[in-house]
Amino acid sequence: MPVRTVYTAKIDHIQIMDEHGVVDEKLAHGTLSDQEVLELYKYMCKCRALDETAFKLQRSGRMGTYPQNKGQEAAAIGAGYALQRGVDWLVPCYRENAALWMHGLPMHYVLLHWMGDERGNQIPEGVCMTPLCIPIGTQMLHATGISWAFKIRNEPKIAATFFGDGATSEGDFHEAMNFASTFQTPTIFFCQNNHWAISVPRESQMNSETVAQKALAYGMPTVQVDGNDLLAVYKVTKEAADRARAGGGPSFIEAVTYRLADHTTADDARRYRDPKEVEAWQGKDPVIRLRKYLTARSLWTDEQQASLDEEAKIMVTDVIRAAEGIAKPTTDDIFDYTYATLPPELEVQKRTLRTHSLGQYPEQAALSSVR
Ligand SMILES: Cc1ncc(C[n+]2csc(CCOP(=O)(O)OP(=O)(O)O)c2C)c(N)n1
Ligand SMILES: [Mg+2]
Structure with a gap:
């Protein structure tokens, strides 16, 4: 009997805006308007401002451990923007602050969480998300369960779960993926591949060339996207969301990005990362890239940046005041x-x-x- 090929596969990589902020106009068409890009850029800048201050709070003893989001803002905000606030559910890990704020979580809740105050986990009524999840990978199962409920109830809603490259080496990941694809639940599996799981490089913890290809085993639509490219992240997440809402089941997205800071404030990445690698990724910084894009299109000036930086400073002060000013919990x-x-x-x-x-x-x- 001749050998038949019963399965072949390919993984597409999508980039719309390169690291110089230059866009493929054809691919960009129908993604985000200038006004939307501007708004999302402001979110990203503010997110980074708070991130940098949170780091200093930890260093000065005012907060416990904190994982910086620096470098991953486009992935979080691009994906978050493709989902419907107050309708779809976000099921995060701990490096998607921008998406959580965009979906209505008061910013000081994240600080409270890392200050060790449980009230940071009491998600306000009407805000559709689960609390930050520190056990790696467990939240993906929750997302599958939540979206399964949506399907059973015939509600046109989605659960999108965020996790890192390291989480895809966990058993929970495979169980969640298998269940979601078998039951065709409206789930988006959004992997932020930042190349590191604390000090373990991606290559040392998996033998597949891409993370995206893991979804092929579950018969799930899957794509790799430049995670530092806001337009591309939005586009692929919107496609996955539209598909899920129309009854097309789950999708997998591998957003290729980079953790520009240490894993957390308890880490010193200089001990295990090549400075040249970090430098190369600083050149692909999603915030700088977007600023180049906006500036080239005459949508942004140095004066506007200065006033945004000022606005961000005030916002950060207010957020810290809200977190630190909360009345002490009672012993009850x-x-x-x-x-x-x-x-x-x-x-x-x-x-x-x-x-x-x-x-x-x-x-x-x-x-x-x-x-
Ligand atoms: C079940 C479990 N095992 C181990 C840890 C310790 N731990 C915390 S973060 C982390 C690495 C996670 O890497 P990745 O999923 O790539 O996410 P990233 O931190 O890079 O965003 C590990 C192993 C944990 N929190 N939970
Ligand atoms: Mg990682």
């Missing part, structure tokens, strides 16, 4: 949200603010009489 908070009815021993702890593990701490024996 520790007890109030886990159980519908507090078990008696926790009831005692709540009243006395002591553990009553009698015998373990003999000095607390007196508490036995509290009941």
Whole structure:
């Protein structure tokens, strides 16, 4: 019997705006208007301003660990803008701040989260997203579940989940992808391939040439996009969103980008990254690229930039004030949200603010009489 080829595949890479801000007009047609690009550029600049200040807050002891988004703003905002605010759900990890703010999360919530204040995770009513997710990969399953519910209820909504290249090495990723494609759920799997999972380079944790091709195994439409190109990211995400909303099932997007900062404030990437690599990617910075584009089209001036920088400074000050100015939580908070009815021993702890593990701490024996 002759050998038959039963499967062949290719992965497309989409770029519309190159690193000099020069656009392929044909591909750009019908993506974003000048006005929209301007608005999104402002979001990106403000996001970076807050990012840089958050780093300083950690350094001065005013915040716990913080993962900078620097370099990945176009990926987050381009994808976020292709989704419907208040309708579609975002299921993030922790490097998509710009998209979260665009979809209505008050900016200081992200700071609260990293300050260790649980109230940063209490997503306000009407804001359609799950809290930041630190366990790598678990949120992708949540996105599949959420979008499955949309499908069962016949609601024209999408769940888009964000994750890194490293997350695609997790079992959860494969389970989420398999379920989504088998049940044709309206899910967008948006991978920010920033080339590193903390200190592990992409090549050391997977043997596939692209991340995008992993989706082929699940029969899912998949594409690789220049993740630092706002127009291209918007275009591919909008296509995936339209397809999902029309009942066409899930899609995978690999946004090729780069983490310009350390993994988090607990990291020092100089210990494992070649400075030449970082320098090369600084030349592809999505914010600088977009500014070049806007300037070349006479849509942006140095004066406008100066006034935006000023506006961003004020915004950042307000956001920090909101995060730091929040009233301290009461000690009751520790007890109030886990159980519908507090078990008696926790009831005692709540009243006395002591553990009553009698015998373990003999000095607390007196508490036995509290009941
Ligand atoms: C289940 C799990 N394992 C390990 C970690 C520790 N950890 C935190 S971030 C990270 C790397 C994630 O890399 P990637 O998915 O590429 O995202 P990036 O940080 O690059 O945006 C790891 C292993 C974790 N948070 N959760
Ligand atoms: Mg990564």
